[in-house]
Amino acid sequence: MFDLSDYPHNVTSSLETQCDTNQFYPFPNHSSFLLGEWYWNHGVQKSRESFSELLSIIGSTGFSPEDVRRTQWGKIDAELAKNHFDESKVERRSGNQDKNHVDDGGDDNSDAEWMDEDASWKKTPITISVPFHSRWTKSGPQTYVVGDLYHRSFVDVIREKIANLHDDQHFHYEPFQLFWMPTDKSTEIRVHGELYTSPAFLEAHRDLQNSPKELGCDLERVVVAMMFWSDVTHLTSFGNAKIWPAYLLFGNESKYRRCKPTHNLCNHVAYFQSVCHLFYFSVQNRISDDCRSFQMHLKTSLPIKQGGRHPVSLSWLTVVAKLCTCSGKSSLMMNL
Amino acid sequence: MHVQWKILLDDEFIEAYKHGIVIECCDGIKRWFYPRILTYSADYPEK
Numbered sequence: 001m002f003d004l005s006d007y008p009h010n011v012t013s014s015l016e017t018q019c020d021t022n023q024f025y026p027f028p029n030h031s032s033f034l035l036g037e038w039y040w041n042h043g044v045q046k047s048r049e050s051f052s053e054l055l056s057i058i059g060s061t062g063f064s065p066e067d068v069r070r071t072q073w074g075k076i077d078a079e080l081a082k083n084h085f086d087e088s089k090v091e092r093r094s095g096n097q098d099k100n101h102v103d104d105g106g107d108d109n110s111d112a113e114w115m116d117e118d119a120s121w122k123k124t125p126i127t128i129s130v131p132f133h134s135r136w137t138k139s140g141p142q143t144y145v146v147g148d149l150y151h152r153s154f155v156d157v158i159r160e161k162i163a164n165l166h167d168d169q170h171f172h173y174e175p176f177q178l179f180w181m182p183t184d185k186s187t188e189i190r191v192h193g194e195l196y197t198s199p200a201f202l203e204a205h206r207d208l209q210n211s212p213k214e215l216g217c218d219l220e221r222v223v224v225a226m227m228f229w230s231d232v233t234h235l236t237s238f239g240n241a242k243i244w245p246a247y248l249l250f251g252n253e254s255k256y257r258r259c260k261p262t263h264n265l266c267n268h269v270a271y272f273q274s275v276c277h278l279f280y281f282s283v284q285n286r287i288s289d290d291c292r293s294f295q296m297h298l299k300t301s302l303p304i305k306q307g308g309r310h311p312v313s314l315s316w317l318t319v320v321a322k323l324c325t326c327s328g329k330s331s332l333m334m335n336l
Numbered sequence: 337m338h339v340q341w342k343i344l345l346d347d348e349f350i351e352a353y354k355h356g357i358v359i360e361c362c363d364g365i366k367r368w369f370y371p372r373i374l375t376y377s378a379d380y381p382e383k
Contacts, residue, residue: 124343149340154349158371159359168362195374204372214355214368221356221368230378246344251374272340 026079031067036076120156123148126273151270157248158224167265172252173222175201195225195251225251230272244272
């Protein structure tokens, strides 16, 4: 079971408390666990080595075909993929005007808490304020919940990083200047390459050391150099499915280590919602509501004959919709 | 986008930014850690 997680100690303790009867939960038995673990953790492309591992699993004396015959793999995968905020999923309509942030990250009633990597993920509603014209049915700024932001606490990520025994030996607690002397008689040449040898880090470190200390505390003070990176990521070769992750790396570590995917030094901290989706999903209902009311207004106030009603009202609705789209989009750009 | 960053830079992080957080390091020594954002490399998520 340790192989399922990067944090074996936490997994063991939480697993024991959550499931005393079945230590392979959510797998029903040892044989199913071995197969599931092989499927998920032994790479996405099968190799001869991987095939040998599979043979060793099903060829071992402890493996029971009867155990895996009735295993519900789909249900197990869903259980493994479940996050704690999925437990308390609340249906929200785009017209919801609740201004309070409901942070589900603190819920601890989850069956998936044993996956410690997921435990600190949060889901927070994104609320934006969209101003409407004074002669609109509901004039003034209106607050919309336009989606959910999936994110991690930065402080949790920092704590996790500092406590990581494997990464600690390569974590620079202090910046320094790096010089190069080609020969003994050469003049020193400043070398710029790492963040922890950069003027920015040195200045941040110097400012921190010169700032007043916390009262009654003489502990060493260290700068945690946060480096954020974000860009759209297309999920498929064909199609438009994409996500917008935000990554956090630490400048206290060497770029030569950070760039190696196998070192796992890049932390996912958020998945941004894109503006287009925010806009259309949030304001769409409001526009249609107001258009309907405007259509009613046209029907009741204008002396339009039965035959000519639709062309007039529809053209006006188009104008209204376009105006609303323009005002909504510009305000979104300002308010986001 | 700004709203989402406002969520990310929550009160917990701002408190840590201003006053630091004490974490016990792997060598058993407690230190104050002050997060500082030194780089942000990103595309603006709107075309």
